[in-house]
Every structure is written in structure tokens, then in C-alpha cells.
Amino acid sequence: MNAHAITDDAAAVLHTAAVDLHIEGVNLSYGSNHVLKNVSLDIKPGEFFAFLGPSGCGKTTLLRLIAGFNTADSGRVVVGGRDISDLPPWKRDVGLVFQSYALWPHMSVARNVAFGLEERGVKRAEIQRRVAAALEIVGLGHLAERRPSQLSGGQQQRVALARTVVIEPKVLLLDEPLSNLDAKMRVQVRRELRDLQQRLGLTTIFVTHDQEEANTVCDRIAVMNDGVVQQVGTPVELYERPANLFVATFLGTANVLEGKVVTSGSDRHFESLGGLRIDIARDAVLPAEARLVFRPQVAKLSKEKPASASAFEGEIMRREFLGSVIRFGILIAGQEITVDEVFHPGAREPHAIGDRVWVEIPASSALWLGPGT
Amino acid sequence: MSLAFTQAPARRWRVPGTTGQIALALGLAAFLLAFLLVPVGSVIYVAFTEKGSGSFTLINFADFFRTDLFMRSFWNSAYVSAMTVVLASLFALPLAYITTRFEFRGALIIQTLGFVPLIMPPFVGAVAMQLLFGRNGSVNLLLNEYFGFRIPFMEGLNGVIFVQAIHYFPFILINLSAALRNIDRSMEEAAQNLGSSGMRMFRRIVLPLAMPGYVAGASLVFVKVFDDLATPLLLNVKDMLAPQAYLRVTSIGLTDPMGYVIAVVLIVVSVLAMWVSALALRGRDYATTQRGGGGLAKRTMRPWEQVVAYGVVGLILALVLAPHLGLLLLSFATIWSFSPLPDGFTVAHYARVFGESSVYIKNTLIYASIAGLIDVVVGTAIAYLVLRTKLIGRHWLDWAATAALAVPGVVLGIGYLRTFYDIRLPDGTPLATMWIVLVIALAIRRLPYALRACYAALQQISVSLEEAAENLGATKPRTVRRIVVPLMMGGILAGFVTSFATAAVELSATLMLVQSNADAPLAYGLYVFMQSAAGRGPGAALGVIAVVLVAACTLLSQYIIDRNQKTTGAAR
Numbered sequence: 001m002n003a004h005a006i007t008d009d010a011a012a013v014l015h016t017a018a019v020d021l022h023i024e025g026v027n028l029s030y031g032s033n034h035v036l037k038n039v040s041l042d043i044k045p046g047e048f049f050a051f052l053g054p055s056g057c058g059k060t061t062l063l064r065l066i067a068g069f070n071t072a073d074s075g076r077v078v079v080g081g082r083d084i085s086d087l088p089p090w091k092r093d094v095g096l097v098f099q100s101y102a103l104w105p106h107m108s109v110a111r112n113v114a115f116g117l118e119e120r121g122v123k124r125a126e127i128q129r130r131v132a133a134a135l136e137i138v139g140l141g142h143l144a145e146r147r148p149s150q151l152s153g154g155q156q157q158r159v160a161l162a163r164t165v166v167i168e169p170k171v172l173l174l175d176e177p178l179s180n181l182d183a184k185m186r187v188q189v190r191r192e193l194r195d196l197q198q199r200l201g202l203t204t205i206f207v208t209h210d211q212e213e214a215n216t217v218c219d220r221i222a223v224m225n226d227g228v229v230q231q232v233g234t235p236v237e238l239y240e241r242p243a244n245l246f247v248a249t250f251l252g253t254a255n256v257l258e259g260k261v262v263t264s265g266s267d268r269h270f271e272s273l274g275g276l277r278i279d280i281a282r283d284a285v286l287p288a289e290a291r292l293v294f295r296p297q298v299a300k301l302s303k304e305k306p307a308s309a310s311a312f313e314g315e316i317m318r319r320e321f322l323g324s325v326i327r328f329g330i331l332i333a334g335q336e337i338t339v340d341e342v343f344h345p346g347a348r349e350p351h352a353i354g355d356r357v358w359v360e361i362p363a364s365s366a367l368w369l370g371p372g373t
Numbered sequence: 374m375s376l377a378f379t380q381a382p383a384r385r386w387r388v389p390g391t392t393g394q395i396a397l398a399l400g401l402a403a404f405l406l407a408f409l410l411v412p413v414g415s416v417i418y419v420a421f422t423e424k425g426s427g428s429f430t431l432i433n434f435a436d437f438f439r440t441d442l443f444m445r446s447f448w449n450s451a452y453v454s455a456m457t458v459v460l461a462s463l464f465a466l467p468l469a470y471i472t473t474r475f476e477f478r479g480a481l482i483i484q485t486l487g488f489v490p491l492i493m494p495p496f497v498g499a500v501a502m503q504l505l506f507g508r509n510g511s512v513n514l515l516l517n518e519y520f521g522f523r524i525p526f527m528e529g530l531n532g533v534i535f536v537q538a539i540h541y542f543p544f545i546l547i548n549l550s551a552a553l554r555n556i557d558r559s560m561e562e563a564a565q566n567l568g569s570s571g572m573r574m575f576r577r578i579v580l581p582l583a584m585p586g587y588v589a590g591a592s593l594v595f596v597k598v599f600d601d602l603a604t605p606l607l608l609n610v611k612d613m614l615a616p617q618a619y620l621r622v623t624s625i626g627l628t629d630p631m632g633y634v635i636a637v638v639l640i641v642v643s644v645l646a647m648w649v650s651a652l653a654l655r656g657r658d659y660a661t662t663q664r665g666g667g668g669l670a671k672r673t674m675r676p677w678e679q680v681v682a683y684g685v686v687g688l689i690l691a692l693v694l695a696p697h698l699g700l701l702l703l704s705f706a707t708i709w710s711f712s713p714l715p716d717g718f719t720v721a722h723y724a725r726v727f728g729e730s731s732v733y734i735k736n737t738l739i740y741a742s743i744a745g746l747i748d749v750v751v752g753t754a755i756a757y758l759v760l761r762t763k764l765i766g767r768h769w770l771d772w773a774a775t776a777a778l779a780v781p782g783v784v785l786g787i788g789y790l791r792t793f794y795d796i797r798l799p800d801g802t803p804l805a806t807m808w809i810v811l812v813i814a815l816a817i818r819r820l821p822y823a824l825r826a827c828y829a830a831l832q833q834i835s836v837s838l839e840e841a842a843e844n845l846g847a848t849k850p851r852t853v854r855r856i857v858v859p860l861m862m863g864g865i866l867a868g869f870v871t872s873f874a875t876a877a878v879e880l881s882a883t884l885m886l887v888q889s890n891a892d893a894p895l896a897y898g899l900y901v902f903m904q905s906a907a908g909r910g911p912g913a914a915l916g917v918i919a920v921v922l923v924a925a926c927t928l929l930s931q932y933i934i935d936r937n938q939k940t941t942g943a944a945r
Contacts, residue, residue: 089840106859
């Protein structure tokens with residue numbers, strides 16, 4: 001932790017060998033509502049993994065299924081080579097940090113942290129040693145005798161974390177751990193989480209709806225929507241090579257042009273619904289019913305007509321100042337295209353609302369995606 | 374041609390609950406069956422069967438409707454209940470109006486009035502009310518001396534109505550005030566914005582919104598009065614339904630079907646009144662305070678309004694405190710007859726009560742403690758099964774326990790006698806005469822209230838607190854012991870104290886089930902004392918002890934709830 005550096009001794013007390021986690025063909029329904037649809041995931045030992053998706057996508061349901069609070073209709077969960085699907089929650093050894101922290105208000109901080117060890121029948125001296133180590137790791141050793149209600153939100157979250165890691169779980173599950181913190185704390189705590197995870201070497205799953213959180217702390221991300229895993233990959237992979245429209249638009253802003261591919265002899269080009277004609281690279285592999293997708297920053301804006309064939313004239317309808325860039329909305333052939341220009345402090349702004357400008361879409365940076373889910 | 378297979382994944386078999394949970398549910402079901410459903414069922418069964426042959430018949434009901442005494446009793450009970458509602462509403466309406474519409478310093482006093490019925494059961498004050506408001510009571514003696522007339526406050530049914538209305542009006546006051554306070558100010562402001570104001574707005578907007586609360590309170594009062602056995606008996610009014618049921622069973626015997634018929638009529642009236650109350654509240658959840666400022670706009674009173682308001686509040690307060698004052702005077706009085714105040718004062722009554730009659734107090738403490746304990750244990754178990762498990766039929770436990778609300782004490786008493794009199798212990802004494810049966814009857818009567826307290830306590834605990842314990846390795850029973858029960862403890866204690874306090878002064882079922890003086894609790898002893906003029910002093914002393922006991926319990930329960938909210942309130 002930044003403010004309270006972890007001593008390596010404390011981390012060593014709680015360090016365990018990391019295990020892998022496999023989710024195999026999991027289906028789950030609440031009545032007629034099919035919440036998880038044939039979900040399979042392989043999470044490597046020591047990996048910081050994220051379930052990312054909008055609310056209602058099934059990510060928290062999947063997390064609670066791993067912890068044993070939901071039962072799958074079919075499929076299984078394997079942790080470190082052992083099928084835990086039929087174990088009750090108290091025998092699973094997967095530590096869950098609740099979104100609400102779920103600290104017991106009738107126990108002190110130290111009693112909260114000691115609970116799991118007491119349930120495991122650990123000797124008193126050992127409990128004291130490990131509780132002290134866990135509280136030191138989260139930098140709350142001096143608040144051990146406080147009640148949870150006497151702590152700030154950030155401190156409560158650390159107690160919840162200490163309470164979970166102290167039992168040395170095989171897997172650490174974090175359910176939206178940052179959602180109850182203010183914006184500034186969120187940035188600090190997510191760094192601390194990453195730091196802690198690295199030191200303990202714990203296989204960790206992080207559930208969030210915030211792509212920035214997932215991108216900054218996680219090794220790999222499973223993007224979920226509507227109970228289906230859309231794509232698994234590193235943050236950069238997901239951003240650069242989204243598997244479908246949902247992933248492309250959920251991770252960052254994207255322009256989507258609907259249209260069709262026209263083939264005449266050896267020449268292929270894309271014709272948008274608005275009539276824009278864009279050349280397609282010779283080696284590009286296109287899915288059926290392709291759409292053209294590109295990020296706002298790959299398009300170039302200019303006052304004069306550029307040499308490129310895939311440049312189009314339009315009118316600036318919208319201007320948003322985002323700090324490092326200025327985002328323009330440009331109406332071209334009936335569709336608004338979003339283009340980011342780097343903001344140079346001190347320089348005179350080249351474009352204003354109502355100006356007519358040229359937008360160049362480099363075919364090399366364009367993505368060709370099939371229909372999204 | 375293609376066949377589209379939507380392959381539904383094979384469902385894994387889910388066990389609805391653990392063995393422990395199933396065993397617990399079966400145990401609770403057996404308890405409720407044995408001590409509530411079977412006794413009440415046997416009462417209904419006897420009412421509908423022919424004496425001797427055991428075949429189904431309506432002849433008993435025909436007899437009931439043909440007998441003048443029973444019909445008069447029925448209409449008397451209905452009249453007394455209805456008039457009590459009217460009189461109680463006359464007390465409650467101005468108080469509710471004053472506290473919710475105006476900035477009023479006396480609001481705290483009026484809120485405190487809400488605790489009065491808990492502190493003194495009506496039959497305790499009934500005798501004291503005779504001495505204050507009776508034909509030769511203090512008030513009428515003074516009226517006669519100075520103005521030459523008397524007011525028949527306590528003559529016949531008037532006495533029952535008067536005593537019951539003073540006792541029960543806070544139920545209407547509490548419900549009505551809560552309903553008025555729950556009306557969002559924007560409701561009123563919207564009406565004003567559209568041009569309505571004053572009494573017209575009060576009649577068109579405020580009253581309709583508060584009506585469900587009023588009906589709920591009024592129907593509760595109706596049922597309580599209709600079922601009450603002790604107050605009419607103490608005022609020597611016998612031609613009402615509950616006293617008739619008691620007298621039939623105790624004087625003619627257990628085999629006479631009329632007692633059972635009256636019991637069924639009592640149940641039907643109770644269920645009807647609760648149904649009316651449920652209808653009034655269904656779909657009319659007008660509680661709208663979540664959004665704007667809570668409650669109606671209050672304004673300060675003009676001077677003459679203040680005079681009227683304080684006058685009304687003072688008068689009602691004097692009436693409400695009259696039984697307490699009268700009882701206290703009586704308990705210290707040497708002789709109090711044909712005079713506004715007692716002739717002299719003594720502590721001899723207390724000496725007698727604490728001396729030879731201390732067995733009543735001891736029994737009361739034991740019975741009420743065990744009854745309260747049974748209530749919170751059963752209540753906690755049912756609340757847990759209903760809210761935290763998926764056992765099939767768990768709601769039946771809740772419904773069965775709550776059904777006790779509709780069973781008057783007399784009916785439960787008759788049912789117990791009928792069911793348990795024939796069950797003999799090894800030495801030949803009937804089970805129904807054991808004191809523990811009375812304790813269970815007391816527990817069953819209080820169970821619905823204790824159950825609600827336990828529900829409320831458990832609902833305030835976030836499920837994630839239990840899941841966190843399970844996640845860290847605690848099994849379900851361990852989670853209940855280490856997390857659920859400690860967090861519910863405040864609510865459980867409050868439920869215990871309430872059950873204890875009300876069981877301590879219950880008389881309806883007690884009168885039916887107590888067989889010997891040695892096993893009798895305080896309420897029974899009080900009733901016995903009050904039968905003779907010489908016993909009124911010690912009876913009043915016993916009444917004062919009961920009031921002090923219940924008041925102490927009420928304060929204690931309030932203290933526990935407050936403290937509990939402070940320690941755990943800030944946590945989610």
C-alpha cells in the first residue's frame with residue numbers, strides 16, 4: 001500500500017502457492033431467465049483476472065457461483081485440479097470480498113479478521129500472528145480494536161480484504177470492490193489491490209462494470225454480456241482486436257459504419273449506407289455482413305481535401321473538450337462520425353462548430369466486425 | 374428440413390434445505406399443531422357436531438340464534454365494541470389532528486399516551502374507575518353535591534365502553550398519527566397549487582390518505598373489545614359473548630356445546646374484522662414520505678387555538694390517568710366508600726400482598742419468563758426458516774403462528790381444556806391442569822407479536838453478513854450462532870420483554886386454565902381479590918405491582934431497542 005508499505009515479512013506469513021481455476025460449461029437459470037449461458041473460462045495461477053460487463057450481464061452471478069452461493073444447472077468449477085461444484089460455501093476456500101464489505105457490526109476489527117481462522121480451528125497464538133500480519137498488510141494494525149462503524153469506507157474495505165486474505169484462500173474474489181469509494185480513493189485503492197495481489201501471489205478475480213478499472217489492474221479480462229462471455233484477452237488485445245461490436249463499443253468509443261462489401265473483379269471496396277466508398281486492404285479477412293469500425297483517434301481531420309481516396313467532407317456539429325483531446329462530431333452522409341484531435345495547450349483551435357472539414361479514415365486502422373451480440 | 378434443438382441443460386438436483394433445517398421445521402410444525410391448530414380445531418369441531426352421536430349438525434347454531442340471552446349478548450358485544458371505537462375515535466381524532474397540523478409543545482405528552490395501554494390492562498383499572506366515575510364515585514358525588522345531577526358513566530354497558538375506550542384509544546391515535554405523518558407534503562402542496570385549501574383540502578386529500586391507517590386501528594380496537602373477557606366480568610357485566618362462553622364452560626361444563634358455538638362466533642368476528650383491516654390497507658400503501666419533506670405542513674397556533682388545544686389534551690390526559698390514580702389511591706386506602714377520597718391511608722394491603730399472596734407474584738414471574746422465552750425461540754426459528762431458507766411450506770409456519778391473532782383468549786382456553794383434559798398424567802391428573810399448559814397458552818397468544826419482532830430484527834441483517842461467514846468457513850448452524858443471533862439480539866430481547874409484560878397481565882386464557890390458587894398468576898389473584906369488597910385493597914395493591922412491572926419492562930425494552938440501534942445502526 002502506498003501510504004503503508006507492506007513489510008515483506010507480513011506478506012510472507014500469508015503467501016501461498018497459486019492455483020489455477022477452470023469454469024467448464026456453466027449454465028444457470030432463474031426460472032425462465034437464462035442468466036449464464038455455457039460459460040467456460042481458464043484462469044492461470046497467480047493471474048489477476050476481471051469479469052467485465054454492464055449490470056445484469058451475469059458477472060456477479062458467476063462470481064457467487066464460484067463462491068458457492070449460486071448453484072449451476074450444469075457445468076463445473078475446478079480450483080487447483082479439484083472440482084468444487086458440489087461443495088457448500090464453507091468448504092470451498094475461495095475468499096470473497098463483498099461489494100458492501102459485509103463486516104459484522106457486533107465484532108471488533110480484529111475479531112472480524114480472526115473469524116475465519118477460528119472457524120478453521122487454528123491455535124490461538126497462530127491466529128494472533130496471522131491477524132496481526134493481515135492487518136499490517138492493509139495498514140490497519142493500529143485500529144484492531146475499533147468497531148467497523150467507527151471506520152471510514154476505505155478502511156472498512158481494507159478490513160474486508162484482510163478478513164478474506166487471512167484465511168489464505170486458494171482464490172480471491174472481489175465483487176465490485178471500488179464501487180462504494182469516491183473517485184479519488186478508487187484510483188488509490190485499485191493500485192493497492194494490484195500491489196497486494198502481486199505480493200501474495202493470489203489468483204484473483206475482479207468483478208467490475210468499469211472498463212478503466214479492469215484495464216488498469218488486471219492481467220486478462222473476460223468481457224461478458226447477456227450471460228455470454230464475449231471475449232477473453234489482455235486489455236490491449238481487447239481494445240485493438242475486439243471480437244465483436246459489443247466488445248468494441250463497450251471498451252472505448254468506436255465509430256460504426258453499416259454498409260456492404262462490393263466486389264468487382266479483383267477489386268473490393270466497402271460501401272456505407274450513406275454512400276461512402278472505402279477501399280479494403282487486399283489481405284483483409286472479412287466476416288459475413290461486415291461493418292466498418294474505427295476509433296475516434298485514428299481518423300484525421302483537415303481543412304483541405306487530403307490525397308487519400310477514403311476521405312470525406314462533413315460539417316462539425318458538436319465539440320467536447322476532454323482535456324488531452326477535443327472530440328468532434330462531424331456529420332457525413334447523414335451519420336455523425338466521432339473524431340478526436342490532440343489538444344495543444346496555447347495553440348489556436350483550428351476548428352469550430354459549423355466549419356466544413358475533411359475526415360480521412362485510414363483503411364489500415366479499420367476493423368471489420370460481424371454483428372455484435 | 375432442419376430440426377432446431379434448444380437443448381435445455383440437465384438440472385442439477387437441489388436439496389431444498391439441510392437436515393437440521395428440516396428437523397427444525399417439523400418440530401415447529403408439531404408444536405403449532407399440538408398447541409394451536411388442534412385445540413382451536415377441536416372447538417370448531419365440537420360446535421358443528423351433535424352431542425352424543427358426533428355427526429355434523431347446525432343445530433347448535435340454531436340453538437344459539439334462538440336463545441334470547443345469547444342474541445342479547447351478541448348484540449351487546451357488537452354494540453359495546455362499536456361504541457368503544459366511536460368514543461376512542463373522539464379521543465384520538467383531535468389529538469392526532471393537533472399533533473400533525475400544528476407546532477404544538479404538548480406533542481411529546483400525546484406520544485407518551487401511546488404507551489399507556491401497554492402499561493395497564495383494562496380490567497386492572499376497571500374497579501378504580503367504579504370508585505371514581507361510578508354512581509357513588511368521586512366525580513358523581515361532587516357533581517351531585519354542587520350541581521344536583523349524576524352522569525351514568527359506569528352503568529351497565531356504559532362502564533365497559535368507557536373503560537375500554539380509555540384503554541384502547543391509543544391504538545387509533547398511533548395508527549392515525551402515523552398515517553398522517555406518512556403523507557408527503559407535496560400531496561398537500563399539489564392540492565394548494567391547484568386551488569384547494571383549509572378544511573376542504575383536509576377533507577378531500579388528507580383524510581382519504583389517512584383513512585387506511587384509521588380503519589386498521591379501529592378494527593384492531595373492535596376485535597380487542599369484542600374478545601375481552603376480563604373487563605366485563607370485573608364490572609359484573611355478564612350478558613356479553615366472551616363472558617357467556619366462560620360462564621357456560623365453567624358452570625355447565627365442558628360437554629355443553631354452547632360454549633363452543635360462542636367461541637366459533639368470536640373467531641368469525643375476529644377474522645372478519647381483520648379482513649376489513651386487510652382490505653383497508655391492501656393496495657393503499659400511501660406512505661409517500663421517501664421523496665419530499667416528511668409530513669404535512671405545520672403551522673403555529675393562534676392564542677385561542679392554543680387554549681382549546683391544551684384544554685382538550687389536558688382533559689383526555691386526566692381521563693387516561695384516572696384509572697392509574699384511582700388504583701393507586703385504592704391500594705393505599707383504609708376505607709373508600711361514598712366519599713370523593715379515601716378516609717385514611719395504610720400500607721397494610723401491600724404487606725398482605727407481599728406476605729401471604731407473594732405466590733401470585735412468583736408464579737407470574739416464572740410463567741411470563743418461560744412464555745417469553747418460548748416466543749422468542751419459536752419466533753426466531755420461524756423467521757429464520759421463512760426468510761433464509763427455501764424449505765417447501767415454510768410460509769405455513771408463519772401463517773399458522775400468525776393465525777393465533779384471530780383466536781381470542783377464551784377460545785384458546787376452551788380448546789386447551791377440551792384437548793388436554795382427557796390426556797392424563799401417570800398419576801391421573803389431567804394435563805390441562807398442569808401450570809405448563811397455561812404457560813404455553815400464554816406463549817401462543819403472544820407469538821404473533823414476538824414473531825413480527827423477530828422478523829424485523831432478521832430483515833435488518835444483510836444476507837451478505839451471513840454469506841461472508843459461510844465464505845470464511847462457518848457452517849449454517851455456526852453462522853446462526855455467531856452472526857445471526859448476536860445481531861438479532863436487540864430485537865429478540867425487545868420481543869421477549871413485550872411478551873413477558875403482556876403475558877404477565879393476561880387474564881382471558883388464565884381464567885379458563887388456572888385450577889388452583891397455588892398455581893395462579895397475578896392477574897388471576899387480582900380477579901379473585903376484586904370479587905369481594907374487602908379484597909379490593911389488596912387487589913389494587915396487586916394491580917399497582919402489575920403496572921409497575923409492565924411499565925419497567927416497557928422502559929427496558931425501549932432502552933434495549935435504542936441501545937441496539939446505536940451499536941449496530943451505522944453498519945450496513
